[in-house]
Amino acid sequence: MKKLLILLCCVLPGFFARAAEEPAPSYLELRPVIFSLTMIMMHDVVNPPAASRYYAYCMAGAYEIVAQNDPSVTGLGKFVTSYPAYTIGKQPGTYDFRVAAVYCVLETGKLMIPSGLQLQEEQAKFLKTLRKNGVAQKSIEAAVKVAEGMAAHIVKWSKTDNYFKLSALRRYRPLKGEGNWYPTPPAYMEAVEPNWATVRPMIIDSCSQFKPAPPVNFSKDSTSEFYRLAREVYEVSVKPDQEKLNIAGFWDCNPFAVTTSGHMSIGFKKMSPGGHWMLITGIACKDAKLSVEKSVVAHLMVGLTLMDAFISCWDEKFRSNRIRPETYINRYIDPRWQPLLQTPPFPEYTSGHSVISTASAEVLTYLFGDNFRYTDDAEVMFELAPRTFTSFRAAAAEAAVSRLYGGIHFRDAIENGAATGRELGQFIVEKLRGSGVAGVW
Template identity: 55%
Template sequence: MRYFLLGWLLISHAAWAKPKPKPDLGTHLQPTLFAVTMVMIHDVVNPPAASRFYTYCLLGAHEITAQRNAGIVSPSSFVREFKALDLPASEPYNYQIAALYCILETGRQLIPSGHLLEAEQTKLLGQLKKEGYGDPVLQASVAVAQAVARQIVGYAASDNYRKLSARLRYRPTKSDGSWYPTPPAYIEAIEPHWRTVRPMVIDSCTQFKPLPPVPFSKDSSSAFFKLAYDVYQTGNTLTDEQRFIASYWDCNPFAVNTSGHMAIGFKKISPGGHWMNITSIATARAKLPFDKTILVHSLVAMTLLDSFISCWDEKYRSNRVRPETVINRYINVHWQPLLQTPPFPEYTSGHSVISTAVAELLSYLIGDTFAFTDNTEILFELPEREFKSFRQAASEAAISRLYGGIHYRDAIVNGQAQGKAIGEFVVARLKKLGVAPVL
């Protein structure tokens, strides 16, 4: 009996002494990316620039992961002008910790108020220490992350972004069919030279030029005037559901409310930020492992950046006037859209292009009937919304711009076609590289 008790005590002690398994590091990814998003909201980063920051923040994490997991395609195999980075191939660093920290470190260096991410870096390391990671591993992982972030920032410096501010200031023309700043803030054109930024996967900004827009006309029987009247009539007969959909997908970082002589700005998430959060929601629901989750987020960010480059190329080529301007001039001087008109030309619809492109990518990677609950807008006091697929969400995002009174129908339809072509191109490149669906 004495030997039995001794044996039982030894076995029990061994079981008690066994270290607890560490939590999956994937649980840290969404809050890490959300921290980056919150800094961009703080800075009122415009939608194209936000897509660039997401892309570079994830590019280093993607490369770190790919170098330690042969099943993850390296961005050096398909991203323009990007070379494989020189990284240590052995311990003591943890590559997943390095990838997480690299997201924050890259954001810290690139985003204007990136210094705000230092508190998030400290918080992340504190949590990881509580989870059982020792100082040697954490310090080595941070060193790798910092080295990679420096290389990513160096790569980013060659994408022409820094040259944008040196270009001639955009001056809107006053012709009837051309875009002109809109009320209430009359903000000047946002990123008129974005087409010059280097894309990630597509060949050039002009590779996916959409069909030309319907030509401007004051004639009440013309196709253009009918498009304008469609926006006007839709705005005057909105259902409660349509109003909600428009507000749900507003994602306007430039919203301004006026009261007398006072103007108050409201900071909101960018459309790309909304889709990055949808990606986090979907990968968490699919219970993807850390490495695949990094891959999906990185590919979504690249697709967003390329979609904005393609869309903005068309916006400042066609330079089409917004519905609000046309309706106030020729239909009803007192009419206002439900949503504030964004400060850039109308054609094509940015929401339609980027949402459709990302939906094509996510439908391939995760599934075309993948249902999810989107809680992105809870931050802005809007309820969760259920979607049966990524394409359904993208379709709703696109039509929301008509409900909001800020886009003509052809900008939405042709924007969807433009986005679909971009998404299909990215998917085709991935298939050629042997990237299979992750779920």
């Protein structure tokens, strides 16, 4: 009997460890839920910085539900200092906290995103699927109650981050000066979120904590370094090979591009860069066969990273306020030239995709390890073929250089943006490591 007890003591811990690593049931997979959020944001044409904010808050509540039910998961307040504590009350009967976490993502999105009420349909589908899979009605009701309480708390917290003060700030006007950004064709849209740096970050200390190296000085001189940068963008676009075209298109991620036909303007909606990386996170979670708990952790960490990376990048964009390649090339090299991708409506330096992609890749590498091979099919809905990457860092490097191929960024904005994103991402990794969030699963 004594030997049997010793054997059980040795075997059972390993059994429970393996049980905890069992992949999520298909009906609890997060990727379809994140996709639903993304589609609603596409419908609303949510700009990239704002989209990152929605992803961060939508995942925060789910994470806290997991943390309060799984002792191995570090509480949100350990690494997000602005988070106000909230304790889930006791519920009548038992419930699956994983169900509550997934439902909370949809509930938070419903409350926060402008057209979020459309997520009620997704919630109804989710509940129907739970019933089909034998989840008891009382358990479902208890999980929903927990999710609704947490989502309400998260929304209340979100209202303290200065986002709702943005509309009261002074409207942006393009600055005079040959080297400054100016709205570009065909829509000549006004600057997107010029005051975004005033939004409270999640993990980094401040919007200006990670200032990039200064941009190359503006010059019209054909022998200058700046002219060389512009000439490189121009020459890449003259006869791009098919692979460069594929890379530029795959990482376009322009939430709202406009094309004209005669007197008619036609808009095309796509997901934001942050949306692309959230879907990449879902792909990695599925490929790694992660549990619901770890999948929630991964999505939150990327969501927080995206939000902070956009705050940091936008701080620099409206400080340096640099001219776009399209404007410079049309003025000083070729008045008929057009970039492959449509120029986004905000200053050029640094490249946002370079910053947020590199930062996200650092966090994902910490969680999943380097050399994590995966196939990214996030852009299939836009009739773009999947691309396979040997690591998250390789994907980020491709996302960064895509802006050169697309004709919307100079090389120094790409390289210095990637350097800033790497530094920011590594800072977040150290914060997570110090707070007990384990890496390399």
